[in-house]
Amino acid sequence: MEKFLNIPVFNLIMNGTSVTPVGSADLTDTGDVFANVSVGDIVHQSTDNEYFLVASKIDNNNLTLTALDGGTAPIVSGKAFFIHSGTVSNSQLVSGSGVLLVEQASTSTVTITYEGAAAADVITLTHTPVASGSEAVRDLIEESIVKGYSSSWTDVSHDVSTLPNKVIGISIG
C-alpha cells in the first residue's frame, strides 16, 4: 500500500550573488533582478545558511530584510542567495512508505530515511528555520505519515502543511 505526502514547495523566483549593499539596503544585486520579488518572499543566503524575509523593496536592485534565524544583515558582497515566493507553491509528492526514521537534522532541514542501504534512500526537506531545539517540522511530517496510513487505501496522496514553516526545496540522496 503506497502512501505519499503532498508537500507544497515554495517556488524559486531567482538566485544570484550579492554585491556590496547600497545605502539602507540589506541585499543588493544588479540588473533589476528583483523585479519579480515581493514583500514577504523568502531569502536563503546559502553561503552561511541564513534565512530572511523581504521586508521592503527599495527598487529592483535593493531589498531590506528581516532575519528569521539571527542571520546577519546587511548581506555583504559575495554571498550566494536564493529567493523563493512567500505565497506561491507547487506541490511535490514524497513517499510515506518504507520510512525508517524522520529526523529534524538541523533547524532548516528534515530528513526522511527509508529502508534500503543505498545512499539515495534519504530525502531532505529544506525549510524556513524552526527555533533552535524545536522539532516542529519533523513532528508535522511524522503526523502526516501516520494519518496517511490510518486512512483508506484509496487515499494515496495526503496534503501536508508545515506552516508556519515553508518548504523551499526537496532533494534525494
Place this chain on the structure above:
Amino acid sequence: MQKFLSIPVTGEQNQIVSCNDIKLIEVGDGASPVANPTTTTTIYYGGGKKVTLTHAAVASGSEDMRDAIQNGVVQVLKQQWTEVILQMGSLPKAVSGIAIA
C-alpha cells in the same frame, strides 16, 4: 499489488513504468546539481534505482511533466487491484526515451 504507468514513447509504442516503491519524482536527469531540467524527469525508487524519462522541452522552470507523472501515479494506485496499468495518453510533452540506472 503491482501498478504501472503505460507511457507512449516516440517510435517505441508504449512502455510500462513501475509505480511501486517510488520515493520521489523530480525534474531533471538525476544528476547533482540538476541537469537537463526542461527535457528530463526522473522517478526515484527505493534502493537507489531511478528511471529517467527524456521528453520534448517544457518551459524553463516548468514542472508540468513531473506533475503529470505524479498525478498518474496517484491515480493508478487508487484504482482497484485488477486495474494494473494507467494509460498516460495526455502527457504535456512527448516522451522520446526511458532509461533505468
